[in-house]
Amino acid sequence: QVQLVESGGGLVKPGGSLRLSCAASGFTFSDYYMSWIRQAPGKGLEWVSYISSSSSYTNYADSVKGRFTISRDNAKKSLYLQMNSLRAEDTAVYYCARRRVDTASDAFDIWGQGTMVTVSS
């Protein structure tokens, strides 16, 4: 079935780095834009970044621009988020999500289960 599975979360000190991965299955990964979205404990959802199907285009929230890098490997059906210079405010559950785009709509239709990132000394 269509599935996204994140991994790579954990506890990291402020200023540290972490790389998240998201493994896709059940659909043609290379056909879709993909995104990372996060949710701080007890808070709402925050879009982090997206990448186009061929990696030609990327976009980032201002809160992570210059610190986070999104990438993908279509041969491995995998999405990545390299997170550097981590701050306490980056503490959140990080979800990868498939972005379904057509002429009149644009939505995150498939989500992974999430991976927790905690930034603390």
Next chain:
Amino acid sequence: DIQMTQSPSSLSASVGDRVTITCRASQSISSYLNWYQQKPGKAPKLLIYAASSLQSGVPSRFSGSGSGTDFTLTISSLQPEDFAAYCCQQSYSTPYTFGQGTKLEIK
């Protein structure tokens, strides 16, 4: 950035009730509005896309309406499994932004 404001932030209702949740955008977003349901400890689930289109597999008791800046999510007859949090999201422009959420609780 486009701000998304939901109301109410919480709502108590009973099984069988009809409920409506409102989402307002700080500027016109045409029909680029999506609704998600999230249960505790779980990932969000897409319910409605493009303001009024029902996602495949979602029960028909869920419906959405609106365009421009004002949108609504309606659940026609609440079922026990509908007690969850709901949030809206605009996909008109980046940064994509979400409403703060509405927690639907059992009365």
